[in-house]
Amino acid sequence: MKLLDPKKISAKLTMTSQEQRLSHKGMAHFAGTGPNGRTCRECIHWDHFNGSYRKTDGRISKAPCKMFTELTRGTKGMPVPDDAMACRYFEFNSSAPEKYRR
Numbered sequence: 001m002k003l004l005d006p007k008k009i010s011a012k013l014t015m016t017s018q019e020q021r022l023s024h025k026g027m028a029h030f031a032g033t034g035p036n037g038r039t040c041r042e043c044i045h046w047d048h049f050n051g052s053y054r055k056t057d058g059r060i061s062k063a064p065c066k067m068f069t070e071l072t073r074g075t076k077g078m079p080v081p082d083d084a085m086a087c088r089y090f091e092f093n094s095s096a097p098e099k100y101r102r
């Protein structure tokens with residue numbers, strides 16, 4: 001049995017494009033396909049209110065993407081890092097948590 005790289009989304013993806021390399025498991029679509037410069041932390045679908053909004057190791061801890069769950073009809077995805085580049089489903093969250101700095 002061939003084990004997948006932890007960042008690899010599917011055996012059919014070859015990680016040759018920039019979007020594939022920057023994407024994380026649990027994202028609704030490929031990273032970098034959303035608004036330029038925006039991150040998952042600023043997206044209304046990034047579920048940091050679900051008990052996972054903590055500051056650890058100089059960063060806001062990862063949180064699941066609600067759009068992933070919606071698109072997969074209820075499958076809870078892997079938590080996504082706060083600084084993942086936004087995907088095409090990005091919607092700006094006016095109350096997004098501040099970026100944490102040490």
Ligand code: SF4
Binds near residue numbers: 034
């Ligand atoms: S930009 Fe929003 S919809 Fe896309 S993966 Fe990040 S949290 Fe999910």
